[in-house]
Amino acid sequence: MSEPSGTSEVLSGGLLARSVENLSTVIRRILPGADTRPVHAGSTDALVAFVVLIAIEALVYVILVSPGSLTYWEMRGFAGGVVFHVLAALLVAVAARRGEVVPDLAVGLLWALTIGLVLAFVAGFVIPPDGWLGWIIGYALPSMLPAVLFLLATLGPVTGGIAALAFVVSVGLVTLEWAGVPLWTNDEEVASEAPPVPDTEALYAAQPDLLRQQTAALRSGQAGVPELFAVLGAGHPYEGVFAREVDAVADQLATDFGAEGRVIRLVNDAATPAALPLLNRTNLATALFSVGRAMNEEDILLLFITSHGAPGLLSTWFNGAISRDLQTGDLARILDEARIPNAVIVVSACYSGSFVEALRASNRLILTAARADRASFGCAAENEWTDWGRAFFQEGLAESFDPREAARIAQDIVAENEAREGYDASQPQIAEGASIGAALDRWLATLQP
Incomplete structure (x- = not known):
């Protein structure tokens, strides 16, 4: 019919x-x-x-x-x-x-x-x-x-x-x-696999003091001398590679770039949730505003965030503590309001290239671990570095202190490794604003022997 x-x-x-x-x-x-x-x-x-x-x-x-x-x-x-x-x-x-x-x-x-x-x-x-x-x-x-x-x-x-x-x-x-209801596991298995829930009340009560400990220790820049400041963030709390990567970068910046006393770390870590301030929108804004006040117009900020990602967002979800991921609009707004004079923004996550357009500005160099529609690799919990993090920080910056050149070196290293492993190419991105190059050159000149 x-x-x-x-x-x-x-x-x-x-x-x-x-x-x-x-x-x-x-x-x-x-x-x-x-x-x-x-x-x-x-x-x-x-x-x-x-x-x-x-x-x-x-x-x-x-x-x-x-x-x-x-x-x-x-x-x-x-x-x-x-x-x-x-x-x-x-x-x-x-x-x-x-x-x-x-x-x-x-x-x-x-x-x-x-x-x-x-x-x-x-x-x-x-x-x-x-x-x-x-x-x-x-x-x-x-x-x-x-x-x-x-x-x-x-x-x-x-x-x-x-x-x-x-x-x-x-x-x-x-x-x-x-809908997320497990069909093939029993209650004990589900409970053992569920992400741990921290003491949220105590965790948030500790945040102001944890932030003050880091912001109060910030050394202000010396007028007329380009210096490096850094805000480092680990977003995903259930795989230790991200927190380890932030710790390693902090040590590297202090040793190789004289940034000791000018680095703030924000880390979501289920193993030690109250060791450092959380990476959430509020703490990130506080950290960047504090750094912005300490910087002079010739100084450089390195903002490094490492996590899992999806188009337009970085994972910061923490069961019982953080319910919302960090999105492109959040990061763009916070950076604009913090009035950072010059910034190198490093985003290490799958689909991190989706952050480029929202963050693009003449005074920013934006480096991402992948194209907007590509995954990146190496985020296994037992790793010390993600693949791109190792290629850029350990290998690229070992050859050149210039982050632009180090990023190009990292692109080649990542491409070679992914081709050898048979992965789809992540295609890390480099987006350089019109005025950031001159600021970087002045800063790099102070690092020469």
């Missing part, structure tokens, strides 16, 4: 009117006294149903599953859920009629899934989707119930029951896994 799928016929009936009628038909069919009126099943009808499903699922996902910003990683999970729901609807439509694609059944299921997601959105506020029971009652059941009722009403109790069972099992398992 499907209607022709030509676009002209869809438009002649009024796309909005047909879509509203389809929604009404599905609602009527899942209510007592099933409506036998067919679903409009043109290709554009299917496209509308698909687009509405994506929009509703995005809304539910952002508000219920991820109250913060919709990050790249969260978007991957969301896309996986949408794709699986749609594939399940199409497969059920095929299986229900023994291999024949049934457009009206497929389009109806898409609308039924949309209705279910709206129910899940409402139910999520009543029963927070936390743990097995919360996800089953507050998300899985309301999201799948309309589709099940639609199948039963359309195909009858036997065929519809079989189709509904297949639909519930397939969509249900993937939905729970997608």
